Amino acid sequence: MRLQFQWDYESDVVVVGFGYAGALSAIAAHDAGADVLVLEKAPENFAGGNSRVSGGGMRVPINIHDAIKYYKAVCFGTVPDEDIVAMADAMTKVPEILRGLGIEIAELGLPRMRHPVAGGESFRLYSIAKNGKPLFEPIAAVGSGDLLYGALKQRVIDRGIKVWYETPAKKLVQNPLTKEILGVVAERKDKTIGVKARKAVVLACGGYENNYEMWINFNFPGIKVYPWGSPYNTGDGIKMALDVGATLWHMISIEWDCPCIKIPSEIYGCAVQTRVVGAMRPKVGSYIVVNKHGKRFMNECKSLVHRKEPLELTHFDQERLEYPNIPFYLIFDEAFRLQGPLVKNTRIGWHNIFSLYEWSYDNSAEIDKGWIVKADTPRELAKKLNINPEELEKTIISYNKNCEAKMDPDFHRPAETMIPLNSPPFYGVELALTITNTQGGPKRNAKAQVLDTENKPIPRLYAAGELGSFWGFVYPGGSNIAEAIALGYIAGKNAATERPWNKASMHSMKG
Numbered sequence: 001m002r003l004q005f006q007w008d009y010e011s012d013v014v015v016v017g018f019g020y021a022g023a024l025s026a027i028a029a030h031d032a033g034a035d036v037l038v039l040e041k042a043p044e045n046f047a048g049g050n051s052r053v054s055g056g057g058m059r060v061p062i063n064i065h066d067a068i069k070y071y072k073a074v075c076f077g078t079v080p081d082e083d084i085v086a087m088a089d090a091m092t093k094v095p096e097i098l099r100g101l102g103i104e105i106a107e108l109g110l111p112r113m114r115h116p117v118a119g120g121e122s123f124r125l126y127s128i129a130k131n132g133k134p135l136f137e138p139i140a141a142v143g144s145g146d147l148l149y150g151a152l153k154q155r156v157i158d159r160g161i162k163v164w165y166e167t168p169a170k171k172l173v174q175n176p177l178t179k180e181i182l183g184v185v186a187e188r189k190d191k192t193i194g195v196k197a198r199k200a201v202v203l204a205c206g207g208y209e210n211n212y213e214m215w216i217n218f219n220f221p222g223i224k225v226y227p228w229g230s231p232y233n234t235g236d237g238i239k240m241a242l243d244v245g246a247t248l249w250h251m252i253s254i255e256w257d258c259p260c261i262k263i264p265s266e267i268y269g270c271a272v273q274t275r276v277v278g279a280m281r282p283k284v285g286s287y288i289v290v291n292k293h294g295k296r297f298m299n300e301c302k303s304l305v306h307r308k309e310p311l312e313l314t315h316f317d318q319e320r321l322e323y324p325n326i327p328f329y330l331i332f333d334e335a336f337r338l339q340g341p342l343v344k345n346t347r348i349g350w351h352n353i354f355s356l357y358e359w360s361y362d363n364s365a366e367i368d369k370g371w372i373v374k375a376d377t378p379r380e381l382a383k384k385l386n387i388n389p390e391e392l393e394k395t396i397i398s399y400n401k402n403c404e405a406k407m408d409p410d411f412h413r414p415a416e417t418m419i420p421l422n423s424p425p426f427y428g429v430e431l432a433l434t435i436t437n438t439q440g441g442p443k444r445n446a447k448a449q450v451l452d453t454e455n456k457p458i459p460r461l462y463a464a465g466e467l468g469s470f471w472g473f474v475y476p477g478g479s480n481i482a483e484a485i486a487l488g489y490i491a492g493k494n495a496a497t498e499r500p501w502n503k504a505s506m507h508s509m510k511g
C-alpha cells in the first residue's frame with residue numbers, strides 16, 4: 001500500500017509555536033544540523049505566547065540530588081520516578097543553555113522555595129540580566145519575559161531559521177501503519193497547506209487557557225476565568241495530539257493569580273488584573289471582598305498565586321446548586337480610592353505588554369466609565385451592584401468592629417491589613433478569576449517524546465513547554481520557563497537526530 005499526501009513545503013523539523021519552548025526547540029534542532037521551520041499562529045507583533053508576557057523568572061536547581069528530592073515531594077506521584085531524575089538533570093542545565101547562547105542571566109537573590117520540603121534550599125531564581133544586574137520586575141521596571149523572548153528571537157533570526165507567522169497548525173499527518181508523524185497541515189494566507197517534516201514535529205503551542213470548552217470540561221464547569229497571557233493559546237496542541245493517539249496528563253493542574261477586574265477583562269479579552277486581593281504581597285487598606293449575598297467569604301490577603309488548596313472562590317454549594325462566591329466584588333471606600341490605582345501598569349501580562357489600557361491613578365476614569373460603581377451608602381452601593389443590601393451593611397459593620405479589635409475571627413486576615421471601611425462615598429467593582437497558565441496536555445517522557453495510551457512514544461512527535469508540562473500538581477513558581485527551556489532544548493536536539501522518514505526503510509510509507 002502506498003500513502004499519498006500533497007506536500008506543499010518541507011523541512012527536517014517542524015516546530016509548532018514560537019514561545020520559549022518553540023524557540024529553544026528550533027535553535028537546538030538547527031544547531032544539531034537540521035533544517036527547521038517554525039509555524040506560529042499569531043502575527044509577528046503578537047507572537048511569543050505566554051513566554052513574552054511572563055515575569056521571566058526561572059527557578060533552577062543547582063544540585064541534582066536535592067532537585068530529585070524536591071520534585072518527588074511536589075509531584076505527588078503525577079510524574080514517573082525515572083522522568084523526575086532526568087528532568088532534574090535537565091533543569092540544572094538551563095543556565096548553561098542560555099549562557100551558551102550568549103544570553104546573560106543573573107540570580108535574583110529572592111527567597112528560596114516556599115514549600116517546606118527537603119531539597120528546596122538548592123534552588124535559585126534567575127532572570128535575564130545586563131552587566132550582572134537582573135532585569136526583573138520589580139527590581140527593574142522592565143518586562144523580563146519580553147526581553148528574554150527578544151533575545152531568543154534574535155538568535156533564531158541570526159541562524160536564518162524560518163518562522164512563518166499567521167500560520168496556525170491544524171492537524172498532524174500520521175502514517176496509519178507505523179503511527180509516525182510525517183508532517184503538519186496548517187493554514188497560511190487563507191490556504192490549507194501540507195508541511196512535510198522529514199525528521200519530526202515538535203509541538204510547543206502552549207496551553208488551553210482560552211479554550212472555554214476545554215476549561216469547563218477539564219477544570220471548573222460554569223466558571224469563566226480570564227487568562228493573563230496570550231489569547232492565541234487555545235489548546236490546539238491538545239486536539240492535534242489526541243487526534244494521533246496521544247494520552248493526556250496533568251489536566252487538573254492550573255495556575256491561578258490575583259483576580260482581575262471583570263468589565264475591562266471582558267472588553268480586552270484578557271485579565272486586567274488587580275493586585276489588591278489574593279496577591280503575594282497583601283495590600284493594606286480599607287477594602288473587603290464579598291459575594292452576591294453581601295458576605296465576606298475569604299481572607300482577602302491570602303495569596304491565590306499558584307495556590308493548590310481549594311479556593312473559597314470555586315467552592316460549589318451542592319444544595320443550592322451554585323457557586324455562592326461567584327460573582328464576587330471588591331468593596332472599598334474613598335480613602336482606599338485615593339490610595340492609588342486598582343490596576344498597576346506593570347511589565348507583566350498581555351494587557352500590560354501590549355499597553356491595552358492605562359488605569360487612572362485615582363481610579364476616577366474607571367468610575368466615569370461605570371466599571372467602578374459609586375454610592376453614598378453601603379446599602380445604595382449594594383443595590384447598584386445587585387448584592388443583598390442588608391447583608392452588605394451588616395458585613396461592613398462587623399468588619400469595622402473587627403478592625404477595632406484588630407482581629408478577623410472568621411477569615412484570619414492579618415491584623416495589620418485591617419483598616420476600617422468608613423470614609424464615604426463607597427465603591428464596588430466586580431472581580432473575576434485570573435488564570436496564568438494551564439499545565440495539562442499530551443503526556444511526554446523526559447526525552448520530550450509524546451506518549452500514546454500505552455505510554456509508548458508516538459514516533460517522530462515531541463512536545464515541550466506548558467503543553468503537557470511536568471507540573472501535575474504543586475507548582476514551584478518560576479519552573480514553567482525553566483522547563484520550557486530545558487525540554488524545548490531536548491525536544492529540538494532529539495528531533496534533529498531522527499533519520500528522515502523518506503530515507504529510513506524501516507519506517508517507509510510503503511506497507
Ligand SMILES: Cc1cc2nc3c(=O)[nH]c(=O)nc-3n(C[C@H](O)[C@H](O)[C@H](O)COP(=O)(O)OP(=O)(O)OC[C@H]3O[C@@H](n4cnc5c(N)ncnc54)[C@H](O)[C@@H]3O)c2cc1C
Binds near residue numbers: 018
Ligand atoms: C503573565 C504571566 C507571567 C508568567 N510568569 C512566569 C514566570 O515568571 N516564571 C515562570 O516560570 N513562568 C511564568 N509564566 C508561565 C510561563 O510563562 C509559560 O508557562 C511558558 O512561557 C510557556 O512557554 P511555551 O513556549 O510552552 O508557550 P507559549 O509561550 O505560550 O507559546 C506558545 C506559542 O504557540 C502559539 N500557538 C498556539 N496555537 C498554535 C497553533 N495551532 N499553531 C502555531 N502556533 C500556535 C502561540 O501563539 C504562542 O506564540 C507566566 C505566564 C504568564 C501568562
